[in-house]
Amino acid sequence: MEQIKIQQWLIGIFSVLLIVTLMIVATFEVKKTMKYAAEIDVDKSTAQCINCHEIEHIAVTQIAAWEKSEHAVMGIGCLECHSAEADDFDAQRCPESDVLIARHPTPKDCAECHEDQVNEFANSKHAHQFWLLKNADRSILEMPIGTKHGCEQCHNITTIWPDGSVGECDVCHAKHSFSMEVARQPETCGECHMGPDHPHIEIYNESKHGNIFKALGGDWDMGYNTTKNEPIPIEAPVCVTCHMDGNEKQPMTHNVSARLATESQATWSYRTVWDEENLGSWEVKRDRMESICMSCHAPDFVETYLLTADLVNLQYNEMRRTFVYWTKKLTAAGIIDRLEADGKFFSNPVLNGWDEVPEKMMYYSWHHEGRRFRHGAEMMGADFTQWHGIWELQHNLVEMITWAAEHGDKEAHKWVNNNHPSKFVPFALYDIPGNAWGISTMVNTTPFVYSYEDYWDRVKSNVETAYNNGVLSEDQWELWMKRYENLDHYLGVKYKDNPEVKEAWNMYKERDAIDTKAFIKEAVNLKLPGKPFGAK
């Protein structure tokens, strides 16, 4: 009888166990491998287009691209964009079906749904006609056939269509998938923003931002929505993150000029005045950009970084002034001359033709090196600020003055014969005590100009003048002054004599001495017994 009791206990225990197990089962969730997704429903007219295009085999991959687009999901078929009236400039009848279609949907068609975006674009400098307004002088070097698939291909982003609308949306929003990922890809911007004159994609790739994107971006969802005033969802920015995307405080915009405070692509750097009525002053635009920067960075860093970049732009102007001085002087002396046609000067005086060395130096120092110097400083492209920037600018200047000396200019001749290091600084200087990254204790020991006792007073008066002329904001002036008043701290001079600093410095000094010894022994003083080869 004991056994029956044990069995009853067992039945009770196992029943409870089963109940517990069933409770666990009830709460268990299986991981899903499939999600609900919007299904594409192709409407009648679109089905007709697709059918015929597939039979005739015309642009069929575009159909597949469209099927992947948000448009397809929302029932935006072919004729929603490609419908035409008989007298439209791009009206065409499909040969097989006689359906009237528009060959080139323009921003006007896009504006039917995306009105704000089209307007923002049209009011941005992306849409500006500058390249036609100021192009006459350069077009003489580039034959029309060379420009069709050359400069025009990029600058067609400013196209004024017969219907009056401006731009080409699919330059960035590649048809027909109109994928956000493609539009956000840095290389999309880099299709045009690259090369010697504005190596923006190269600068981006060099920057920490670009590097992080390369390393980790593959896992990011680049199709994110940025119109809802939500935090930026990616760890490092791509081009459009700073120039277009919204964050908690800034709305998303298709006006790339809304956040730019400096015209750093122009012959002279100046604060932006583009569409001030709607976009506000340069300071308002700068605030917009800083707001995006501060999604990731501290205000102090952002302000110091951008102030330094602004001072680079102002420094460029001073160097530019020197180029202009020499070019004008040489022109006045008849050593170089301007292009003429029908008894009139053909070219813009600052461009001045390309047939003599100073003219070329003048042009490149703005259009290539001058931009690289400035844009590198604005977008973390150190190498472009340095070697492709200021180094090349100085090289051009030396080249120009040397050429002038060779062609009989006395002042130039005197410059060439001058042996004082200051000869390479024939212009006023801007500077900022220290940098945005931290405190560097020994850097201040090197620059020659720091040996001038009144160096920082000279710089201060220059910066102050810039501020008084509205080129720097009050906040920027205060930030500069804060650093100026704590010069020893920011320059690191205060810490130079710390034993720890000394110790570290001396160690590297000793190692350097060992290096020097080594190369003198192994290379400089190495004498080979075999005679060099001359005539037998």
Add this chain to the structure above:
Amino acid sequence: MKIWIKERFPIDYAKFIEITEKIFIKEPIPLHMKKWVLAMGTTPFILFPIQILTGILLAFYFIPSPEMAHESVRYITEEVRLGFWVRGFHHWGANLMIISIFLHMMRVFFTQSFRKPRELNWILGFTLLGLVMTISFTGYSLTYSQVSYWATTVGTNMMAEMPLIGNFLLELLRGGPDVTANTLTRFYTLHVWLLPLAITLLIVLHILILRLHGVSEPEGFKKGYYAFYPSHFHKIIIVTLFLLSFISLLSVALPPGIGEPADPLTTPLHIKPEWYFFPIFLFLKWVPLNIGLLIIGLAIMGIVFWPFLEPLLAKKEKHRTILNFIIGAVTIITLITFTLIQTYTH
């Protein structure tokens, strides 16, 4: 109420109750069956109805077509409420059924219960094992994932090795030269209709023969009997409860995966059948296919007809017992070794 029923079913109720009592309630169970290991045969008998029940449930959602088979398995697993549990039950129930049949067989073999006059029930039992493995194979194929698709392709291809009728059998099973929609519907019919029916009939026969002879009584136990109810009945309930909990836990801890959908154009790098085919799978990797199949066929025949072979090989009772232990041990060690090698070399 009782009268109402009695009028509709005019049976001698007293007799009916008496018969039921005699057959079920008071069924004499030998005392040795109080030991759990000696009552293993009940486990597959409990699992089979569970398989039938969960199988019927799965059939509510499963669609046997190449386009839909894998998708509907996914749907059951991921979308249907507690679908993973029902499928987990069916999946783990099948595995446990094979394990428990093996254990039951081992018990029968080592207690030498297959001996005269129970030889036919041994053959019947072995046939049941074969049918259960076949039904598992067809069920595995129905999920139509990459592994199951290729296991089906390879498994059915072996049919072709059979002399004379091999190719005919292959095409009959596949409904054509390749694994296609026809194969799927044929396997489905086999899996949900023909094989369950055959297994049910054989189980009835298996138990009928068992009851006619009574449970064989191994030596070394106290002679004596106890009634089916309540002691043995309780035991069945406990085993049932344990199995239900255990399989439920398995379906949560190790839910059956859905795998990649079948792709007839690419064979995956490592294909393998379910674990209970591992010994055969490994053996056929080592020896040429036709020779391997011949050896396996002979081995199976040997096991099936062992009750008749044994008296031919050894005359004395004592020698027979020793022979049995040697043959049994060698077979089991070989099977386990093969399974382990296959498991750990991939």
Add this chain to the structure above:
Amino acid sequence: MEKEQPEQSNRRDFLLRFGAFGALILAFGGFARHLLVYFTPKKQVVKTHKYLVAKVDEIPLGKAKEITIHGKPVFVVHLENGFKVFSGVCTHLGCIVKWEENNDRFYCPCHKGIFDRTGQVVGGPPPRALDEFKVAIDKNLVFIEVTDKMKGPWT
């Protein structure tokens, strides 16, 4: 055969037996409940997306346009106070209604169900008005809300 003598039932025994079998019944009850739940489909959190059905200036006031969504006819009607979009499936027994422009009504040929252009039943057997889609108008565009579907035949 070993006889099992019924033991004198004391309270502990009764409780044990009651407890064991109570738990047993609960356990099998829970099991049965799980099996039953298997038949009731899970409620899905379905998302919707906007779908363009017409342009505002394309349908004159009081007129309707027929389109097809997921293989079923859908009618877009331009009314004085905006747009309405109806499923073309009759609410009676699922036949497809027709828009009769000159009669200004939807007509179901199966059992002569009649709906006016606001979708209300005006005659015949239909039990309720035509099913409506949620309409959103964005400038010149008329969108409706359509539910997302799972790839494959399940909805």
